[in-house]
């Protein structure tokens with residue numbers, strides 16, 4: 301069943317910033333890439349590296365895994381460089397009355 305979780309007001313996540321959200325046994329990284337908010341599972345598909353600790357590229361909307369350097373597309377969760385080759389989960393984001401919300405299931 302899909303559930304909507306409230307993250308924070310948009311004003312608390314300015315462009316270039318990231319927030320870690322925990323929901324049940326999931327950890328989700330919420331990124332503001334040049335004004336668009338994306339959410340992906342905070343667990344690299346290569347070796348479980350924490351993606352929120354990586355480097356955000358706001359031009360390409362990618363995050364670089366802090367552990368071994370795979371680049372992931374924040375829009376799709378797809379890995380763009382090795383060693384990761386499996387996508388990570390993404391979560392739909394909505395902005396509702398100035399508040400960031402995620403859909404999880």
Ligand code: FES
Pocket residue numbers: 344345346347348349365366367368369370382383384
């Ligand atoms: S854990 Fe992310 S690239 Fe290895």
